[in-house]
Amino acid sequence: xxxxxxxxxxxxxxxxxxxxxxxxxxxxxxxxxxxxxxxxxxxxxxxxxxxxxxxxxxxxxxxxxxxxxxxxxxxxxxxxxxxxxxxxxxxxxxxxxxxxxxxxxxxxxxxxxxxxxxxxxxxxxxxxxxxxxxxxxxxxxxxxxxxxxxxxxxxxxxxxxxxxxxxxxxxxxxxxxxxxxxxxxxxxxxxxxxxxxxxxxxxxxxxxxxxxxxxxxxxxxxxxxxxxxxxxxxxxxxxxxxxxxxxxxxxxxxxxxxxxxxxxxxxxxxxxxxxxxxxxxxxxxxxx
Amino acid sequence: xxxxxxxxxxxxxxxxxxxxxxxxxxxxxxxxxxxxxxxxxxxxxxxxxxxxxxxxxxxxxxxxxxxxxxxxxxxxxxxxxxxxxxxxxxxxxxxxxxxxxxxxxxxxxxxxxxxxxxxxxxxxxxxxxxxxxxxxxxxxxxxxxxxxxxxxxxxxxxxxxxxxxxxxxxxxxxxxxxxxxxxxxxxxxxxxxxxxxxxxxxxxxxxxxxxxxxxxxxxxxxxxxxxxxxxxxxxxxxxxxxxxxxxxxxxxxxxxxxxxxxxxxxxxxxxxxxxxxxxxxxxxxxxxxxxxxxxxxxxxxxxxxxxxxxxxxxxxxxxxxxxxxxxxxxxxxxxxxxxxxxxxxxxxxx
Numbered sequence: 001x002x003x004x005x006x007x008x009x010x011x012x013x014x015x016x017x018x019x020x021x022x023x024x025x026x027x028x029x030x031x032x033x034x035x036x037x038x039x040x041x042x043x044x045x046x047x048x049x050x051x052x053x054x055x056x057x058x059x060x061x062x063x064x065x066x067x068x069x070x071x072x073x074x075x076x077x078x079x080x081x082x083x084x085x086x087x088x089x090x091x092x093x094x095x096x097x098x099x100x101x102x103x104x105x106x107x108x109x110x111x112x113x114x115x116x117x118x119x120x121x122x123x124x125x126x127x128x129x130x131x132x133x134x135x136x137x138x139x140x141x142x143x144x145x146x147x148x149x150x151x152x153x154x155x156x157x158x159x160x161x162x163x164x165x166x167x168x169x170x171x172x173x174x175x176x177x178x179x180x181x182x183x184x185x186x187x188x189x190x191x192x193x194x195x196x197x198x199x200x201x202x203x204x205x206x207x208x209x210x211x212x213x214x215x216x217x218x219x220x221x222x223x224x225x226x227x228x229x230x231x232x233x234x235x236x237x238x239x240x241x242x243x244x245x246x247x248x249x250x251x252x253x254x255x256x257x258x259x260x261x262x263x264x265x266x267x268x269x270x271x272x273x274x275x276x277x278x279x280x281x282x283x284x285x286x287x288x
Numbered sequence: 289x290x291x292x293x294x295x296x297x298x299x300x301x302x303x304x305x306x307x308x309x310x311x312x313x314x315x316x317x318x319x320x321x322x323x324x325x326x327x328x329x330x331x332x333x334x335x336x337x338x339x340x341x342x343x344x345x346x347x348x349x350x351x352x353x354x355x356x357x358x359x360x361x362x363x364x365x366x367x368x369x370x371x372x373x374x375x376x377x378x379x380x381x382x383x384x385x386x387x388x389x390x391x392x393x394x395x396x397x398x399x400x401x402x403x404x405x406x407x408x409x410x411x412x413x414x415x416x417x418x419x420x421x422x423x424x425x426x427x428x429x430x431x432x433x434x435x436x437x438x439x440x441x442x443x444x445x446x447x448x449x450x451x452x453x454x455x456x457x458x459x460x461x462x463x464x465x466x467x468x469x470x471x472x473x474x475x476x477x478x479x480x481x482x483x484x485x486x487x488x489x490x491x492x493x494x495x496x497x498x499x500x501x502x503x504x505x506x507x508x509x510x511x512x513x514x515x516x517x518x519x520x521x522x523x524x525x526x527x528x529x530x531x532x533x534x535x536x537x538x539x540x541x542x543x544x545x546x547x548x549x550x551x552x553x554x555x556x557x558x559x560x561x562x563x564x565x566x567x568x569x570x571x572x573x574x575x576x577x578x579x580x581x582x583x584x585x586x587x588x589x590x591x592x593x594x595x596x597x598x599x600x601x602x603x604x605x606x607x608x609x610x611x612x613x614x615x616x617x618x619x620x621x622x623x624x625x626x627x628x629x630x631x632x633x634x635x636x637x638x
Contacts, residue, residue, distance in 0.1 A: 138600030
């Protein structure tokens with residue numbers, strides 16, 4: 001026997017557990033991707049998809065967000081039938097679009113329309129990360145531009161919930177130009193006194209962050225949302241340094257003066273209603 | 289001139305002609321017939337190659353380290369250039385240059401991305417990739433131009449906005465976004481020329497013009513072909529392949545209606561003849577400004593809005609039979625309904 005054998009680990013036999021595995025139906029429980037806490041899906045839904053343990057805000061798709069934010073969850077949808085085509089004949093794009101439609105149940109990465117928040121009528125555009133990582137191609141650009149124009153025409157406030165990886169590569173230059181198109185529409189709308197509230201949700205980067213999402217008269221964000229222009233990996237490769245964990249979070253952006261407010265999901269509707277009230281309330285009591 | 293790999297056959301031939309010439313002088317042998325034949329062949333080869341450049345070859349020409357920069361063109365096109373510095377907020381970003389100059393005697397504001405001429409210069413200029421202060425300097429100069437009713441001319445030549453932590457801290461997204469919105473609202477003519485690489489939002493932040501022109505071998509895209517290749521195939525070295533797929537050339541963009549004109553380059557690229565290239569850019573600038581100068585501020589803003597408003601291809605379910613959805617390029621034209629709607633909304637806007 002050699003000395004090193006003294007330290008070697010003994011091998012134990014393993015006996016399969018006699019307790020039967022509990023049969024948990026699919027979707028009943030949910031494990032938080034941030035802190036790992038397991039909670040009932042129903043509880044999670046009730047908590048607006050925010051982890052009760054760590055406050056992590058789960059990503060929402062467009063219709064979940066609409067249900068949570070608009071009065072009675074009601075939206076009179078604009079341009080519901082608008083779909084992407086493949087103008088560049090980009091390899092694999094047409095098939096990927098079909099797959100994304102099936103996966104998300106959406107026709108593209110943004111849903112637009114009219115509804116009310118706290119009784120105030122508004123035009124909203126809500127992006128969905130589960131369609132093509134929320135990327136902006138011709139359709140998203142057009143729908144958002146039309147929403148801005150509708151708000152302008154009807155003299156309604158505009159609220160955009162953004163989440164996007166940026167311009168959609170498969171439409172290359174056409175995607176890039178949607179940044180200019182949406183921003184130009186905002187120039188008219190805001191220049192004419194229109195109110196635009198931008199809400200960053202997790203994640204908002206690239207061409208969406210660098211166009212309409214950053215141009216709100218008020219820029220709000222959900223806690224923990226990733227907000228930035230360039231991706232973390234690209235930046236780390238450029239500066240050859242590890243970035244801090246909180247880099248590009250909503251809180252980081254707040255600290256660096258890029259946001260007006262970080263608003264927890266449970267307070268979002270009330271905050272929006274309050275802002276709308278500030279712009280719509282008349283000077284009734286003031287002179288009394 | 290340093291050669292690109294695809295130019296090798298031509299340069300080999302030129303080398304051979306040179307050798308023959310020196311041989312005929314040195315040894316007194318008459319090779320004139322041979323030389324004439326080779327020169328003819330060389331010209332033919334050049335025509336074949338440079339007239340039919342692939343997107344990837346153009347990308348390499350657009351990135352050629354001897355390609356003229358904004359400052360080269362500014363010096364050759366304008367007179368009395370006076371460079372102005374700083375964003376009045378944080379710093380003077382040398383990745384963007386700008387100032388006052390005269391174009392055929394007309395005072396203009398000229399702004400451009402600026403790559404470095406050598407390694408040291410490139411480091412100082414962040415390889416032509418601006419931080420927020422670069423975009424904000426450009427914005428300040430454009431606001432000044434707008435106030436004093438000077439036309440704005442921009443030169444676009446960047447791989448993209450600088451991807452760095454300090455750029456993010458100071459609001460890279462906001463700086464780009466603000467430029468897009470503010471440029472849309474200026475009541476003076478804006479003419480943009482893509483002279484090299486038009487990379488993503490960092491390029492567009494100087495690119496919201498009444499007219500956007502492109503040099504023949506310049507490229508313009510939402511993401512660099514290298515970036516696209518690494519996302520698509522996890523392999524940045526397949527940039528050449530991505531370049532073909534992404535429709536990044538001046539010819540593609542003219543077809544999409546995103547640019548108004550392609551400015552011819554000297555055979556072999558802009559770096560072969562700066563003077564001639566500058567002359568051709570100047571001609572184009574003067575021509576377009578002559579059309580824009582008579583327009584009122586309101587007309588200029590509308591003209592610019594219309595240009596960007598119409599960009600994009602989409603379909604509405606009702607317009608397409610299910611089987612064809614998204615499959616045909618023909619279907620991708622803006623629909624009649626969309627056009628009608630555009631007109632409707634245009635009428636309702638002030």
